[in-house]
Amino acid sequence: MNEFGQSAEALNDAIEPPDAALVMACREGDDAAFEALMRRYKDRVYNVLYRFLGHREDALDVAQEVFLRAYRGLPDFRGDARVYTWLYRIAVNLARNRVRDLGRKGRDRATSLEGLDEAAPGVARLATADRETPRDRAQRGELEAALEACLDDLPETYRLAFVLRIYDALSYEAMADALECPAGTVKSRLNQARRLLRACLDKHGVLEP
Amino acid sequence: MSDEREEIRELFSAYLDGELDAEARARFEERVTAVPELREELDAWRRVDGLYRGLAPVRAPEELEARVLDELRGRRIRFRRPRVAPVRMWPMLAAAACFLVVAGLMFFQFSPAPSRTHLASDKAAPAAKAEKDGLAASEGASRAAPGPEAAYIVTLDMPVREDSPTAESPVPPAVKEADALPAPDADSVRQRAGGHTLEGAVIGAVPERRRDLDVIGYATPPEPSSTAAEPAAPIPAPKPPPAAAESVVPAPPPPPPAPQAAVPLRIRAGALDRAEASAPAAKMAEALGARGQEAVVDAEAPSLTAVAPETARQVAAGRVFGLFDDTWRQREYAGEPFMQARRDTTYYDALKREHAEVEEIAALGPRVLFKVGERWYLLLPARAQ
Numbered sequence: 001m002n003e004f005g006q007s008a009e010a011l012n013d014a015i016e017p018p019d020a021a022l023v024m025a026c027r028e029g030d031d032a033a034f035e036a037l038m039r040r041y042k043d044r045v046y047n048v049l050y051r052f053l054g055h056r057e058d059a060l061d062v063a064q065e066v067f068l069r070a071y072r073g074l075p076d077f078r079g080d081a082r083v084y085t086w087l088y089r090i091a092v093n094l095a096r097n098r099v100r101d102l103g104r105k106g107r108d109r110a111t112s113l114e115g116l117d118e119a120a121p122g123v124a125r126l127a128t129a130d131r132e133t134p135r136d137r138a139q140r141g142e143l144e145a146a147l148e149a150c151l152d153d154l155p156e157t158y159r160l161a162f163v164l165r166i167y168d169a170l171s172y173e174a175m176a177d178a179l180e181c182p183a184g185t186v187k188s189r190l191n192q193a194r195r196l197l198r199a200c201l202d203k204h205g206v207l208e209p
Numbered sequence: 210m211s212d213e214r215e216e217i218r219e220l221f222s223a224y225l226d227g228e229l230d231a232e233a234r235a236r237f238e239e240r241v242t243a244v245p246e247l248r249e250e251l252d253a254w255r256r257v258d259g260l261y262r263g264l265a266p267v268r269a270p271e272e273l274e275a276r277v278l279d280e281l282r283g284r285r286i287r288f289r290r291p292r293v294a295p296v297r298m299w300p301m302l303a304a305a306a307c308f309l310v311v312a313g314l315m316f317f318q319f320s321p322a323p324s325r326t327h328l329a330s331d332k333a334a335p336a337a338k339a340e341k342d343g344l345a346a347s348e349g350a351s352r353a354a355p356g357p358e359a360a361y362i363v364t365l366d367m368p369v370r371e372d373s374p375t376a377e378s379p380v381p382p383a384v385k386e387a388d389a390l391p392a393p394d395a396d397s398v399r400q401r402a403g404g405h406t407l408e409g410a411v412i413g414a415v416p417e418r419r420r421d422l423d424v425i426g427y428a429t430p431p432e433p434s435s436t437a438a439e440p441a442a443p444i445p446a447p448k449p450p451p452a453a454a455e456s457v458v459p460a461p462p463p464p465p466p467a468p469q470a471a472v473p474l475r476i477r478a479g480a481l482d483r484a485e486a487s488a489p490a491a492k493m494a495e496a497l498g499a500r501g502q503e504a505v506v507d508a509e510a511p512s513l514t515a516v517a518p519e520t521a522r523q524v525a526a527g528r529v530f531g532l533f534d535d536t537w538r539q540r541e542y543a544g545e546p547f548m549q550a551r552r553d554t555t556y557y558d559a560l561k562r563e564h565a566e567v568e569e570i571a572a573l574g575p576r577v578l579f580k581v582g583e584r585w586y587l588l589l590p591a592r593a594q
Contacts, residue, residue, distance in 0.1 A: 032551045032592060038274060046269035060273055067277045147260055165226060166261050172228050190222040194254045197261075207256055 019083040026074045034074070038067050041084055044168055045091050051163045052095050054152065062098050066091045081177055088170070088178035092160060099156060143206055150200035158193035161186055213240075217247055221254055278556050279563075282548060282584070525573050526566035528580075536576040536587075548584065553591035560586065 019040075025033030045066055050059035069090050077086060151159060157179075164170050164178065176183040201207045217240050223229050224237050241247045521532040530537040550557045552571070561567045564581040567588075571577060575590040 029549065031549055031556055032554045035274070035278070035554050035556055038277060042269040042273055043266070046273060047267045050267045056267075056270070060270060060276075063269060063273055064276050064280065067273075068280055071277075071281060143260070144264070147264065151261070162261075166258060167266075172223075172226070187223055187228070190226070191219060194222060194225075194257055195218075197257050198250075198253050201257060201260070202253075206260070207253055 023074060023077060023083065026071075034071055037070075037083065041087055042067070044084065045087055047167050048088070048163055049091055049095055051151070051167050052160060053098060054148065058098055058102070062091065062094045065094055069094075082174065085170075085174045085177040088164065088168075088174075089180065092178055095160075096156065146201065146204040146206050150197050150204065153200055154193055154196055158189050158196065161189035162193035162197070165190055214244065214247060217241060217244075218250070221251055224251075225254060225258060274555055275559050278559050282556075282560075523573060526569045528570070530570075530573055530577070530579070532574070535574070536578055537573040538578040539580055541580065542578055542585065549587045549589055551589045551592055557588070 019037070022033045022037045022040075026037065042063065046059055046063045049062050049066075050056060053059050053062065066087060070087055073090075077083075081089075151162070154162065160179065161175065164175050170178065172183045172186045175186045179186065198207065217237065220229065220233075220237050224234065229237060241251055519531040519533055523530050523532070523537070529540045531540050532538075550560055560581070561571075567579075567581060570579045570581075571588055577588040579586060579588070
């Protein structure tokens, strides 16, 4: 299950109408079908982009371009891939381009809690933050900062693999499709990502059992 | 031993991600349990995952959807064929057809020839002018058309070839591929094929998808007094030159034609290449005629034989709308491509936000064709749940 309560593998079959029907309707000129498709995947795509890029404006820009390209590409979408892996493939390529264009590794998000709260909607908050004391909030801020810093430090390919797996629960096969690499490479990248994250978080003292 | 541990570590991710089959999973657990160091390490990896998963999901900002839809509208990205457009065009095109047919019947006589195609660009101007001058479609239809038999509307179904013109297509692509096809009132052609005289105009196409091309035409059956044995002859100019006088006999206004059954036609051309498809309608018809394309009577063609009369008129947001069939249509509409908007979509919501007058226009009825800004929209009812 991903964070939105959706099983990535079963999503297409669980929701009516299925993606294939929406794609077909889009090709027939049904604007509403494209809107439905976008509504179905916008949170997932945006979430992954945000986690990878670390900046909500960048994520928003790239997500917009993802859906525009998808719209233009729909007539050529042959259906031999799932719609979401196809969308992720577009998203991954655009996100990589964005990182290269900006000449930075990724995120430059604000990590202060005030900044996070003001920036809502669309900004991360820890799920447990319901009734927090100032101390809790400060600790949460430190933890979140550490998590972000360690994710930032990952090489791009490892970060992408980790984000796709953790935040969208994609199978290795689907990730291989989205990342355009063999499934074995996906496994290897995830191993490296977790190994490096573990070491980094250890250094920040946030992994004590 | 260290090699073995490293081998087990290589499986950590696959294990945590549920990518090991049952047998491999059992073997993995057995090996890890036996080595405390590996067990601790695996636990640490599990905590790493848990911490990152603990971050609340980030939902897309509301503006994402609006931005995408605005962009789509702004760029007029379309890959569909405007399927509804031909239907909405009937009255207006029929009016032009009636005008031409009546004018032709009044002054000229011509004979049918199934295998030849003729252009009557001289007739195009009056038709276009009539439309441009605001000759209301319904008015034209109700005043000029003696009945539905006077003019028929046909859909020309013309898939476009990807390849370049070949020897089979003797008409060179004289017209450079354009970004958009001409407006329907820019060209009007008269084509005689299959015993019917056709008037056709391109009403819409998608620049990025030239395969989808809508052409609308209207046809008149063979003039009753003509015979099949007569050779095909070009439609004479308003004042026929002496050379044409032999085959075309100027005659006093003929009696009104006897009512005939409406004949829907569908032209299956299938031979237009990209350049030809981008050409004005006259060039297209020329290309078709040159390679002997035939018009066929298609009994299964959609019911395109009736000319929808205007049944009501109303003003909304400073615009005049006529009711044709079930659609309120802004009277300036002349076949431009349009975007569809259903009422239950954010697309429509965005349109309303952008143009305050849309709400008043939408109140006319469930289906409204209107223009705001520089674009045309067909407003449709909410999708049935």
